[in-house]
Amino acid sequence: MAKQLLTHAQIEQYNTDGYLIVRGFYDAEEVSRLYRIAIDDAAISKHAINVNDSTGKRSKLSLWYKPGDDVYGLLTRGKTLVRAVDQLLERQAGDVSHSVCHYHSKLMQKEPRVGGAWEWHQDYGYWYKNEFLYPGQMMSVMVAITDANVENGCLQVIRGSHKIGRVEHGFSGEQVGASQHHVDLALRAMEHVFVELNAGDALFFHSNILHRSEANLSDRPRWSLISCYNRSTNIGYNESSSGSASITPIDIVPDDALLTREAGGLAESEADFLSKEADVSLK
Numbered sequence: 315m316a317k318q319l320l321t322h323a324q325i326e327q328y329n330t331d332g333y334l335i336v337r338g339f340y341d342a343e344e345v346s347r348l349y350r351i352a353i354d355d356a357a358i359s360k361h362a363i364n365v366n367d368s369t370g371k372r373s374k375l376s377l378w379y380k381p382g383d384d385v386y387g388l389l390t391r392g393k394t395l396v397r398a399v400d401q402l403l404e405r406q407a408g409d410v411s412h413s414v415c416h417y418h419s420k421l422m423q424k425e426p427r428v429g430g431a432w433e434w435h436q437d438y439g440y441w442y443k444n445e446f447l448y449p450g451q452m453m454s455v456m457v458a459i460t461d462a463n464v465e466n467g468c469l470q471v472i473r474g475s476h477k478i479g480r481v482e483h484g485f486s487g488e489q490v491g492a493s494q495h496h497v498d499l500a501l502r503a504m505e506h507v508f509v510e511l512n513a514g515d516a517l518f519f520h521s522n523i524l525h526r527s528e529a530n531l532s533d534r535p536r537w538s539l540i541s542c543y544n545r546s547t548n549i550g551y552n553e554s555s556s557g558s559a560s561i562t563p564i565d566i567v568p569d570d571a572l573l574t575r576e577a578g579g580l581a582e583s584e585a586d587f588l589s590k591e592a593d594v595s596l597k
């Protein structure tokens with residue numbers, strides 16, 4: 315079925331809650347292509363970064379900046395996805411052009427019994443350090459490649475917490491986490507939601523929503539692709555890893571490119587991966 319743009323009600327829901335789930339944004343064929351290529355992707359495994367959580371469990375991810383002609387890039391640059399992001403991101407006065415840019419994408423690989431937790435944080439808690447000025451012009455989209463549920467460590471959010479603005483972040487072991495005091499206050503004031511997703515569901519979330527996830531104690535993997543978007547009007551003054559890509563409008567591809575184009579995993583030569591040493595927020 316053709317992908318649909320978001321309705322007014324969905325946009326309103328995103329603005330109120332700070333997140334929006336769109337069920338079945340990708341069909342079974344798209345998801346299985348993605349998963350099949352991802353699990354055999356030598357570049358993904360070679361560049362995987364391990365970040366320990368506070369109990370010593372390993373959270374594994376691979377992060378890259380340039381969305382290419384590989385399956386992930388075709389998904390990330392897909393027309394309806396980019397237009398949906400365009401519907402949700404705040405727009406600078408006078409910006410009338412196509413201004414949705416790709417900041418980075420990451421493949422989160424939460425392996426059975428090994429995959430670690432992520433501390434409560436806002437993505438803008440990191441991106442503030444990269445000196446992007448406008449949190450409303452940044453967001454992430456998580457696409458579930460496998461089902462994600464309470465057992466295998468699905469994402470958790472504090473509904474509506476994007477409205478409190480950025481809270482202080484500090485180190486919590488190897489991860490950067492939001493001030494526990496503010497997290498506790500937010501949990502007192504707002505609802506704590508476990509965002510269970512089926513493979514193919516897309517979760518759009520605001521850069522200031524507080525979120526976390528638990529370790530994967532189950533015997534099922536929890537894999538997801540997270541693509542982060544920005545507007546060309548929002549310059550990261552302390553961001554050099556992504557070059558000009560984070561302020562260059564995306565080269566959009568038709569929705570069916572994911573299935574109809576010949577594509578594989580991340581070509582070693584083309585993708586510019588993040589290494590643990592290079593990242594300001596992971597160290």
Ligand SMILES: O=C(O)CCC(=O)C(=O)O
Binds near residue numbers: 468
């Ligand atoms: O995959 C997860 O559970 C959360 C990851 C996350 O929030 C992040 O990488 O910013």
Ligand SMILES: [Fe+2]
Binds near residue numbers: 435436437525
């Ligand atoms: Fe995050």
